[in-house]
Amino acid sequence: xxSIDLALSAGQLARCDAWLSPDEAARADRFLxxxxxxxxxxxxxxxxLILAPALGLGGDALAFTAGPAGKPExxxxxxxxxxxxxxxxxxxxxxxxxxxxxxGVDVEAVRPIPDVLRIARAHFAPWEAEALAAxxxxxxxxxxxxxxxxxxxxxxxxxxxxxxxxDRFALTLPPAPPRLVAIAGDDPQAWSLHHLEPGPGTVGAxxxxxxxxxxxxxxxxxxxxxxxxx
Numbered sequence: 001x002x003s004i005d006l007a008l009s010a011g012q013l014a015r016c017d018a019w020l021s022p023d024e025a026a027r028a029d030r031f032l033x034x035x036x037x038x039x040x041x042x043x044x045x046x047x048x049l050i051l052a053p054a055l056g057l058g059g060d061a062l063a064f065t066a067g068p069a070g071k072p073e074x075x076x077x078x079x080x081x082x083x084x085x086x087x088x089x090x091x092x093x094x095x096x097x098x099x100x101x102x103x104g105v106d107v108e109a110v111r112p113i114p115d116v117l118r119i120a121r122a123h124f125a126p127w128e129a130e131a132l133a134a135x136x137x138x139x140x141x142x143x144x145x146x147x148x149x150x151x152x153x154x155x156x157x158x159x160x161x162x163x164x165x166x167d168r169f170a171l172t173l174p175p176a177p178p179r180l181v182a183i184a185g186d187d188p189q190a191w192s193l194h195h196l197e198p199g200p201g202t203v204g205a206x207x208x209x210x211x212x213x214x215x216x217x218x219x220x221x222x223x224x225x226x227x228x229x230x
Contacts, residue, residue: 001105001206002050003198003219006042007091012225013038016045019059043093046220047086049227050095054082071159085156092199096206101213104156106149107196107204116144124151125170127181132173146174146203150193153207154180178205 008016017025024044031037048059055062055078065075074081083098090109097103113119117140120129128147135143150171155164169183171193178193192213196204206215221227 001194001196001215001217002046002095002097003196003217004043004046004088004093004095004224005091005199005220005222006039006046006088006093008038008042008225013041015225016041019045019048021060021063039088039091039093042225043086043088046093046224047084047095049220049224050097051082051084054097067159069159071156087152087156087204089202092202094196094198094204094206096208096215098208098210098213101208101210102157102159103209104153104158104207105196105204106152106156107198107202108145108149110142110145110201110203113141113144116140120144123166125167125182127170128173135173142203143173143175146195146205147171149203149205150178150195150207153193153205154183154191157207157209174203 020028020041028037028040031040048062051062052059063075063078064072067073072086073079083101083103085096085103085105087094087106089107092107092109094105094107096105117129117133120132132140132144132147151166154169158164170181172179172181174195178195180188180191180193182188190209190211192208192210194206194215196206198204
């Protein structure tokens with residue numbers, strides 16, 4: 001599990017551009033806001049920096065495609081050789097890598113969210129909404145954000161996108177350790193979940209569809225844009 005600092009200088013961002021494929025560069029250019037464009041450029045360069053050594057390849061040898069629900073996957077001769085997932089929020093990104101099991105990650109910057117309980121009752125499982133409503137007001141925002149990352153990580157591991165509504169499965173709330181309580185059409189015991197704190201002011205989660213799966217927590221060094229994938 002890799003944590004990445006996306007707060008880069010203009011020179012570092014320019015070096016990231018050299019690692020992107022033409023398709024990735026075109027996708028970055030479609031973002032209207034500069035901060036969104038820069039976040040995409042940095043996070044996808046970091047993804048290549050992480051995956052290339054794991055595969056024993058140069059960064060420019062990696063090709064990606066979209067799975068049935070749009071989840072990125074390795075393409076061509078590399079298809080199925082590694083499972084991975086990328087998430088970014090603010091100036092922090094997470095990359096999860098697994099040799100065989102489906103994996104999903106999510107990171108969120110902690111910030112005030114109005115109408116937390118209304119959102120939970122509209123989208124979460126009833127058990128989760130009731131558990132959130134029972135919390136003291138000062139604990140509600142962080143618990144909601146932590147639960148959101150857990151749910152997003154599960155959805156991303158499955159590659160289900162919007163085809164798996166968030167009320168079809170339920171998880172424990174922070175600060176309790178993450179655990180699937182129930183999931184439609186699947187066995188909760190088949191999953192491993194992990195709580196993550198990738199950097200100041202952020203909370204994250206990883207979901208792996210394998211029982212008892214551990215994770216190794218790593219971070220790219222501060223000068224990572226100066227270390228191109230080889």
